[in-house]
Structures are given as C-alpha cells and as structure tokens.
Amino acid sequence: MSTPLLRLVVLYGGVSAEHDVSCVSAAHVLAAADHDKYTLIPVGVDKNGVWHRNDSVTAALAAGEALPDRLTVEGPEVDPLQVVRSEGELTVVLPLLHGPHGEDGTVQGMLELFKVPYVGCGVLGSALCMDKAMAKEVTARAGIPQCAWLTFRDGVDDARAIVDRAIDELGLPIFVKPANMGSSVGVSRVSSADELDTAINLALRYDDVVVLEEAVTAREIEVGVLGNTAPDTTLPGEVKVGSDFYDYEDKYVTGAAELMIPAPLDGDAIARVRDLAADAFTALRCAGMARVDFFYEEGGRGWLLNEVNTIPGFTPSSMYPKMWENSGIAYPDLIDRLVTLALEVYRRRSSFSTEH
Structure with missing residues (x-):
C-alpha cells in the first residue's frame, strides 16, 4: 500500500489590512508545494473572519492547471475545527495570515487547542513579534542593539x-x-x-x-531564519528602497525596491548579523521561520535590529524565499522543511505530561 499523503491546510486571507498580500503568498505556496507529498487544502478567511474551503483552487490543482497570481476567498463556508482535523490523516496547517488575527498568536492558540500541528511560531513568539513595542522590550533585555x-x-x-x-x-x-x-x-x-x-x-x-x-541613515538588511531550537540563517539580503522607506507600494505594488541577494558585506559583518538574527529569533521564542530585519549604520553604531516577521511574505518578490533559494534551499524544499519543523514542535509538545 502507498503511504497516504500528508494534508497541508494552507490558510490565507484574513481580517487584517494585509489580506491581499496573504492571498498572493498563498497562490505561490500552493503552486510550489510538492503534489506527490501533500493533499493541499486551500482555506480562505474573509474580511469578516468566516472560513471558506476553496474547492475551485483544489480542482485546478488536481487538474494540473496554473493558479492565478492572487487567490480570492471563495467556496463553501466551513467550520475551522472540521477543516483542520481529519480522522486517520496527518494534517499540518500552514498559516499565511499576515498581520493581526493570524500572525499574532490568535490562530496559533486556536490550533493549539485543536491539537493540530502548524508551521511557524507558537502563541508567545507570534504575539511578541507582532507587537513591535513588546518585541523591542524583550530584545533590549537580551542585549540586541536597536534604534531609539x-x-x-x-x-x-x-x-x-x-x-x-x-x-x-x-x-x-x-x-x-x-x-x-x-x-x-x-x-x-x-x-x-x-x-x-x-x-x-x-x-x-x-x-x-x-x-x-x-530615523537612521543606514542600509536595510534582512536575514532569513529557519529552525526551532538550533536555527539556521541565510546569507543576508539588502533592500535598496525606491522611496523614503521600504513601504507597502515598494513591496507589493510598484516593485521599485531593488533586492540584492546576497548583500555586499564583508565577512565579519555577515557573521555578526547572522548571529544577531539567530539571537533575536531565540530571545523572542520563535520557531519554524522568521525574517529578521536590520539597519546597518556603517561608520556608526553598526547593526541595529528593526523587527522580526514570523510569517514573512511568500510572494515572487518576497525576500524570505529568495534568500533561502540563494542559500541552497529551493521553494518546494523550503515548504518541506517548514512542515518537518512543525511536526517536530508538535511531537515535542505532545510529549509533555498533563498529570499533576
């Protein structure tokens, strides 16, 4: 008998202002995932928080048809518990819900209650990284340099x-x-x-x-992190902005920003920023994946942490998958690694005693 495929539930959309970005990320993840390993279940969350199983995308995947660059949230309304759990089938949820009510620990807490493995940070790490004010407090206590x-x-x-x-x-x-x-x-x-x-x-x-x-006059450098308790890091990438700062238009509309992978840095600077990225990932209790963003103030304070993104973009122009591709992990293999890390966390947490 053949081994049953793992169910990979891809959550996208959501109620935040980043709904559209999530829909783009989901289209490319579904297109890149290995269909010989996964039964792909696309589930869109509309702007009212209602969950929909996107059967039209499922049918297109089964027929080998190309997906649009941006998914829509459509299909029959579904109960979250029923769609993320399936008797006798191993399921992993991949949340691609950027922003509040998706990246902030809320969905992660729901999945913990449902006892379903999921990709990415847990409740605490997600909440800390989403709240920039609290993330700054924690990383400052960890001795990681940052802007005032x-x-x-x-x-x-x-x-x-x-x-x-x-x-x-x-x-x-x-x-x-x-x-x-x-x-x-x-x-x-x-x-x-x-x-x-x-x-x-x-x-x-x-x-x-x-x-x-x-505001600092500095280069904008990003590092991809992948792992759980012993995270790996990418070579850093650099963002050359097309406006006053790396804004929404630069990222997703005009594409005016220039992405340089790897960033032109000397060996000592590269080693230092990779160490700092891993340190921030660990201090904030991250797991699975994160993109850690820095400012590099050459001739001044050096490396300054900007922020940590626990569900980085997976669009064609997104730095996170591009940096891992440059570091030798192709997009489909990156998805596999994330699923494996999710199962590792789930099995470890499931082994903890619930007895007094």
Missing part, C-alpha cells in the same frame, strides 16, 4: 506629552508605526510636530499602541 524608540498607548499616555518627548529625545525625522501591523501598513515618516500628530492618528486606525522610532 518610544511607545504611545492610546487612552493611557498623554498624546501631547509624547509628541514633545519624541521630538526632544528622538529628533526629526521620526518613524511612526502601529505596534501590531506589518507590510508597512500605517507607517509614516514625519519631519515636523504637525506631521507627527497626523501620523499617530493614522497609526491609531490600526492599533491602540504606537511605536515612535528615530
């Missing part, structure tokens, strides 16, 4: 005071970001106090916690 920053919490902190303090302590220009968001959604670069008020209000559309960071 302040945190503003709506309803708790005085907005006028934080504006004055930010200008005094961080100088201008300042970057303003919602703490729990990705893909540069809601991010502004401001050069005056009036712009700072506007930028904070924009960030508050997406979250009630806002991070204000000093």
Whole structure:
C-alpha cells in the first residue's frame, strides 16, 4: 500500500489590512508545494473572519492547471475545527495570515487547542513579534542593539506629552508605526510636530499602541531564519528602497525596491548579523521561520535590529524565499522543511505530561 499523503491546510486571507498580500503568498505556496507529498487544502478567511474551503483552487490543482497570481476567498463556508482535523490523516496547517488575527498568536492558540500541528511560531513568539513595542522590550533585555524608540498607548499616555518627548529625545525625522501591523501598513515618516500628530492618528486606525522610532541613515538588511531550537540563517539580503522607506507600494505594488541577494558585506559583518538574527529569533521564542530585519549604520553604531516577521511574505518578490533559494534551499524544499519543523514542535509538545 502507498503511504497516504500528508494534508497541508494552507490558510490565507484574513481580517487584517494585509489580506491581499496573504492571498498572493498563498497562490505561490500552493503552486510550489510538492503534489506527490501533500493533499493541499486551500482555506480562505474573509474580511469578516468566516472560513471558506476553496474547492475551485483544489480542482485546478488536481487538474494540473496554473493558479492565478492572487487567490480570492471563495467556496463553501466551513467550520475551522472540521477543516483542520481529519480522522486517520496527518494534517499540518500552514498559516499565511499576515498581520493581526493570524500572525499574532490568535490562530496559533486556536490550533493549539485543536491539537493540530502548524508551521511557524507558537502563541508567545507570534504575539511578541507582532507587537513591535513588546518585541523591542524583550530584545533590549537580551542585549540586541536597536534604534531609539518610544511607545504611545492610546487612552493611557498623554498624546501631547509624547509628541514633545519624541521630538526632544528622538529628533526629526521620526518613524511612526502601529505596534501590531506589518507590510508597512500605517507607517509614516514625519519631519515636523504637525506631521507627527497626523501620523499617530493614522497609526491609531490600526492599533491602540504606537511605536515612535528615530530615523537612521543606514542600509536595510534582512536575514532569513529557519529552525526551532538550533536555527539556521541565510546569507543576508539588502533592500535598496525606491522611496523614503521600504513601504507597502515598494513591496507589493510598484516593485521599485531593488533586492540584492546576497548583500555586499564583508565577512565579519555577515557573521555578526547572522548571529544577531539567530539571537533575536531565540530571545523572542520563535520557531519554524522568521525574517529578521536590520539597519546597518556603517561608520556608526553598526547593526541595529528593526523587527522580526514570523510569517514573512511568500510572494515572487518576497525576500524570505529568495534568500533561502540563494542559500541552497529551493521553494518546494523550503515548504518541506517548514512542515518537518512543525511536526517536530508538535511531537515535542505532545510529549509533555498533563498529570499533576
């Protein structure tokens, strides 16, 4: 008898502002996954949080048809528990839900309760990395260098005071970001106090916690991390931005940013940033995968951690799969590695005692 295929449930879409990015990532993951190893189950989450089994994509995969570059969320509504569990079949869930309610530990917590293995960070690591303010606190305690920053919490902190303090302590220009968001959604670069008020209000559309960071003149360097307790890292890649900063338009619309893989760095700088990426991954309790973003202030402070993304983009222009391809792991093999790591975590956690 042949060995049954592993069910790989690919979750995409979601309720966050990064819904469209997720739909692009999912199309390319489904196209690249080895159909001889997996029964692929595409499940889209619409912007109201309703789950849909995309039978049209399943049929296209079975027929060997090409998928569109961006999936839509369609198909019959399904119960999350029923679609992620199947009696007698081994299932792994691959969440490609960027941003809140997908990358922040919420879906991961649900899958833990359902006792289903899933790719990527657990509840704590996902929540920490999604919340830029808390991630900065943890990595600072771990001794990882980063830009100067302040945190503003709506309803708790005085907005006028934080504006004055930010200008005094961080100088201008300042970057303003919602703490729990990705893909540069809601991010502004401001050069005056009036712009700072506007930028904070924009960030508050997406979250009630806002991070204000000093602007640095530095190169933007990214490192891919893959593993659990002993993570591997890629050679770093560099982003040459097409605007004031690496914004949503650069990443997903215009493609104006230039990606250099590997980044032109000397051997000592490469070794240092790879070590720092692994250190950040470990300090934030990450597992499976992450893309760790740095600023490189040549002639100044050197490496400064920017942020850690636990569900990096998997689009054709995304750095994470490109960096691993440059490091010798092709896209389909990267998916296999992620599934293997997910099962490793699941088996380890399943072995823990529940007895008093």
